Amino acid sequence: MLANADAVDETIGLGFLVFMKVQSLFYSLFAASAAAKMSQPLADQRPLQLSDHALPKDMVSVGEHCAPIKNAINYPAICEHWKPLSSKVAEVMPHVDMLAVVGGDHSIETGVLRGLAKENGGKPVPVVYFDGHADINSPKTSPSGNVHGMPLWFALKENNIDPKLLTYVAMRHPDPGEVALLHKLKILVYSVADVRKRGAKTIADEMKARFGENLHVSFDVDVFDESLVPGTGTPEPKGLTRAEGLEMVEVLAPKSLSLVEVDPERDMDNKTIRLGNEVLLRAAKGHKTVGLISAGSHLGQTHPGPEKAPEAILKSGLLDQLKRQGATVAQHVVPPPRPLVVH
Numbered sequence: 001m002l003a004n005a006d007a008v009d010e011t012i013g014l015g016f017l018v019f020m021k022v023q024s025l026f027y028s029l030f031a032a033s034a035a036a037k038m039s040q041p042l043a044d045q046r047p048l049q050l051s052d053h054a055l056p057k058d059m060v061s062v063g064e065h066c067a068p069i070k071n072a073i074n075y076p077a078i079c080e081h082w083k084p085l086s087s088k089v090a091e092v093m094p095h096v097d098m099l100a101v102v103g104g105d106h107s108i109e110t111g112v113l114r115g116l117a118k119e120n121g122g123k124p125v126p127v128v129y130f131d132g133h134a135d136i137n138s139p140k141t142s143p144s145g146n147v148h149g150m151p152l153w154f155a156l157k158e159n160n161i162d163p164k165l166l167t168y169v170a171m172r173h174p175d176p177g178e179v180a181l182l183h184k185l186k187i188l189v190y191s192v193a194d195v196r197k198r199g200a201k202t203i204a205d206e207m208k209a210r211f212g213e214n215l216h217v218s219f220d221v222d223v224f225d226e227s228l229v230p231g232t233g234t235p236e237p238k239g240l241t242r243a244e245g246l247e248m249v250e251v252l253a254p255k256s257l258s259l260v261e262v263d264p265e266r267d268m269d270n271k272t273i274r275l276g277n278e279v280l281l282r283a284a285k286g287h288k289t290v291g292l293i294s295a296g297s298h299l300g301q302t303h304p305g306p307e308k309a310p311e312a313i314l315k316s317g318l319l320d321q322l323k324r325q326g327a328t329v330a331q332h333v334v335p336p337p338r339p340l341v342v343h
């Protein structure tokens with residue numbers, strides 16, 4: 001049942017009032033799109049209808065039925081994978097001080113967010129999204145059809161994220177369709193310039209004060225500058241420094257974190273694996289019990305490498321290092337998705 005799917009990006013923004021300021025740099029990014037938007041004739045804009053508020057019911061059916069969607073490559077297999085992954089996240093969360101989910105490409109995020117919301121009484125948790133990209137394309141707006149660029153759009157459709165509780169850090173290469181949606185949803189973005197100008201700690205403190213304890217960090221290693229992460233599929237220039245990224249994660253002290261888009265097959269001298277490992281260690285700092293879910297997957301993009309990331313990161317000594325930090329680790333594995341065979 002995808003009857004309402006296409007209506008989401010038409011209507012969802014109307015349901016949310018202006019929440020917070022958008023950083024100046026991001027405003028300039030949006031200016032062209034906003035102008036284009038405003039020049040559309042009013043007749044093209046469908047009025048908000050009561051039925052538009054019936055999203056939650058439709059959302060459940062989207063999660064249950066994994067029928068193919070045009071321009072969402074491998075969607076049925078990925079959608080099936082979200083089921084055990086979200087269940088595992090919801091199951092492990094109550095028993096640990098901190099949960100780390102190690103992907104996999106970023107398509108896993110829809111499953112992670114579903115599990116977190118489920119465990120949070122059906123309410124979205126605050127999310128800080130570290131990523132060079134926006135990952136909020138719909139299958140219609142996606143230039144590639146790769147689902148790792150759509151996890152937030154699916155999570156929005158499932159009501160498992162709240163635009164008022166979503167903040168991006170160092171996102172610098174949104175696609176045109178995403179720019180329009182982000183503008184409409186009034187989502188806050190801290191640019192790399194903001195981080196550099198005001199300091200990583202100041203910005204992380206600000207987010208922590210706003211979002212509180214129960215916060216989730218979704219960490220795509222391509223948030224770092226491309227020179228730091230050879231082992232990722234879609235590196236972006238002008239990203240965070242190592243110190244900035246690690247300090248922000250430590251100050252945020254998330255309740256849960258997913259680490260994604262590490263590709264061991266593309267890595268050089270384990271550089272990206274070691275940096276990913278450090279992100280996890282910083283997030284787990286000070287915690288006595290850490291849940292670790294290995295959720296390798298690669299179907300959300302074009303390269304097989306990311307499926308091997310959990311294994312490679314564990315091999316880099318993560319468990320021993322966590323123990324040295326004083327944590328007891330409970331390990332879990334959610335098997336990767338496999339392409340579904342159509343008979």
Ligand SMILES: [Mn+2]
Nearest residue numbers: 106131135220
């Ligand atoms: Mn991503």
